Amino acid sequence: MNRQHVFSTALALIGAFLLSFQADAREWTRASDGKKVVAAFVSYDGETIELKLATGSTIKVPKDQLVKADIEAAERFKVIGDNMLTKKRAAAIDKALAQNLARNGFTNFNEPLPDDLFARRVYLDIVGRIPTREEFKRFADSARPEKREELIDELLTSEGYASHLFNYFADMYRLHASDFNRGIRMEPYIQWWKDSLAENKSYSKMVTEMITAKGNLGHDPAAGFLLRDAGMEFDAFANFAQVMLAIDISCAQCHDDPFQDWQMEDFYEMAAFFNSTQRTLQRSRSMMNAGSGGMPNAPDGWIEKAWSKATENGIQRDNPNSARQFQYFIEFLGYNLTDVEGREMAVPNSVSDMAAELRGKVFEPKTLTKPNAKKGGKTRREALAEHLVSPDNPRFAMAIANRMWDRAFGRPLVGMADPINIDERSLKEMGQPYVLNMVTQMMRDVDYDLREFMRTLYNTRAYQSLATAEEPDWSEAYYFQGPVLRRMRAEQAWDSMMVLAEGSDIDAKKGRDGSFLRELLNVDFQNDSMEDIWAKYEAWNSNRGARMGSAILADAGALSPTYAPNDNLRASELEQPAPAAHMLDTFGQSDRQITDQHNYDGSVPQVLALMNGSVTRSLTGGNSKLVNDLEELDGDDDKVRGVFHTILSRFPTDDELKIGLELMEEYGDAGLSDLGWALINSPEFLYIQ
Structure with missing residues (x-):
């Protein structure tokens, strides 16, 4: 069959099915005569595009038969998938929001976002930094009608997407590299998060891996979730309920919650799913950490x-000075998850006197939501993980969908300012119950693919509206006529300064990855010789502490590392979290002690950092990088526009252009530096409009 006949046959086959199929397919146009076929994208191998017809049959069309726009779409869909269902879901969200707006006295969404503000917003929201001047101009100069959806897809499949999303989860899951005693570090767990997000692993799979992990950080880095709070298991369970179920049950650890319906029995029944899990090798007088004194596994x-x-x-075992570091190494290997049959944790004696009768009691596992987890030959943790991600669980999908909505719009659908606790009162008083149910089901429909979920939100008319400048009252319902005006997170401010200093190559620069530490901990307890163990101890001992944090495995199996830099990198590639007094700390990065602890409060040190900080000086001081990067532009007016494109991702107004030209006329290139300095220090730079 010749190529022309392939396309003509497809046209004939779809005639009777065209109208019913249009919602789930798109038009593909033949280059030779403009004829169209409606079909769903299946695959693209670089030469042939496979399409599914309304009949259910598939055809393979050589790419040179199609117009250029269709070939480019196929290249995009090969990476991220077709977006017809994406746009259909986005339209359904918009319809529901519009109906609710009308019921509450609004005529429409906020005004549509102009292209320049759109570009800056999606760069900041998706990849966590402002666009470069070249990236902004490429988008602004494009006349393609679908350029917004193309840019969204481009950014969602870029390296910057995972980097920025990591910052959110690092705050949510309290990812801290060194908040531990005796040389314990968590870089392999932190890198597991980065790798999982980069490969677009589903959120449900990530949660399952964290809850069911076995071994230490060398065997399975996802074990870091349960090892993060080893020795404080009940506190860890309270955090688990907050981040995965949006239930704050922490009060019920010590007494019945007077403000919610949670009883102490609820807390300890749910916590019992982790009772049989041993986390460390040490014995303890605490009933919480009781367990075997041997090495797990x-x-x-x-x-x-x-x-x-x-x-x-x-090494002299009875000499603390001689034996200390080897003991610490053994203890680190013993941060090692295993399930011990018959092991239980009883209610501690520290609970309130009002619950004295519960002290020492052991509870059977029971979930906070119905139906209860079914063990059926599985371990308790396996049963819990299965329960969490089950479609029957009403909380899991809702919790993460609500959080992702908050990321896009600056305010959650429910939970007011506290998405870690969606209580019954919040559910009754929220303004968008239908939309919450819709996006909860959508999260299940996309199988917890966070990239596809966010792709849908970014394609809504609601998201692509001007931000609501006046901060809504948290005590009142917000109807999402547009996102809320937001200040950059600390990581967005830092990464934007880094892209000004380093260019878009900053997205590909990597820092510490925990690979050397993972190699040292990856001990085969059954087969590795004691000579192998001793060699790993010596490598650990010579690199312990902060040095270990930056150690990178040079070659597979090698015990001599290289070391990663800890500057001129994106926030996700630096030490987690950044140390005190770093610009990230100054701008409110979480200390990762409490979930969602970042803050947006302004401060004098922030002003000083932007006015006189080292990055600002390199951009606008002597031998200004900003000025040097504009040398390729010809006229002074183009250079002034270039400063605005670089820093604010927009065109200057006539008055702003006039002021910029006057500065150049009087001060030359130094005037451009002064203009850049003024724009970096303007409120507009730090806000996502």
């Missing part, structure tokens, strides 16, 4: 054999 006597090897190599 290792043969009996393994620790004694390791100490025998250490003694052979000159």
Whole structure:
């Protein structure tokens, strides 16, 4: 069959089905004569585009038969998938929001967002930084009608997307590299988050991996979720309920919650899913951390054999100064998840006197939401993970959908200022119950694909509206006529300064990855020789502390690392979190002690950092990078526009252009530097309009 006949046959086949199929397919146009076929995209191998017809059959069309726009669409869909259902879901959200706006006295959404503000917003929201001048101009100069959806897809499949999304989850899950004693570090767990987001792993799969992980950070870095709070297991459970179910049950750890319906029994029944999980090798007087004194997942006597090897190599076990670091290494290997049959955690004696009768009691596992988890031959943690992601669980999809909505719009659908606790009162008083149900089901429909979920939100008319400048009262319902005007997060401010200093290449620059530490901890307790263990100890001992945090595995199996830089990188590639007094800390980055602890409050140190900080000086001081980057432009007016394109991602007004030209006439290139300095220090720079 010749190529022309392939396309003509497709046209004939779809005639009777065209109208009913249009909602789930798109038009593809033949280059030779403009004839169209309605079909759904299936795949693209670089030469042939496979399409599914309304009949259910598929055809393969050589790409050179189609117009250029269709070929470009196929290249995009190969990476991220067709967006017809995306746009259909986005339209359904808009319809529901519009109806609610009308019922509450609004005539429409806010005014549509102009192209320049759209470009700046999606760059900040999707990749966490402002666009470069070249990126802004490429979008602004394009006349393609679908350029907005194309830019959304381009950014969602870029390296910057995972980098920015990581910052959100680092705050939500309290990702901290070094908030531990005795040399314990979490870089492998932190890198697991980055890798999972970069490969677009579904959120449900990530949660399942975290809850069911076994071994230590070398065996399975997802174990970091349960190891993060080893020794504080009940506190860890309270955090688990907040981030995964949007239920704050922490009060019920010590007493019945007077403001909600949660009882102490609810807390300890749910916590019992983790009762049989041993996290560390140490014995403890605390009932919470009771467990075997042996190395989890290792043969009996393994620790004694390791100490025998250490003694052979000159370590005196009874001398604390001699033995301390080897003990710390063994303890780190023992941060090692395993499920111990018969192990239980009882209610501690520290609970309120009002609940004295519960002290020492052991509860059977029971979930906070119905139906209860079904064990059926699974471990408790496996049963819990299955329950969490089940379509029957009313909270899991709602919790993450509500959070992702908050990321896009600056305000959650429900939960007011506290998306970690969606209580019954919040559900009754919210202004968008239908939309919440819709996006909750949508999260399930996309199988917890966060990229596709956010793709839908970014394609809504509601999102692509001007921001509501007046901050809504948290005590009143907000109807989402547009996103709320937001200040950049600390990471967005830092990454925007980095792109000004380094250009878009900053997205690809990598820092620490925990690979060397993971190699040291990846011990095969059954088969590795004690010589192998000793070699790993020596490598650990010579690199412990902050040095270990930046150590990168040079070659597979090698025990001599290289070291990552910790400057001129995006926030996600730096030490987690940044140290005190770093610009990220100054601008409100979370200390990762409490969920969602970042803040947007302005301060004098922030002003000083923008006015006189090292990045600002490099951009606008002597030998200004900003000025040097504009040398390729010809006229002074183009250079002034270039400063606005670079820093604010918009065109200057006539008055602004006039002021810029006057500065150049009087001061030359120094006038451009002064203009850049003024724009960086303007309120507009730090806000997402």
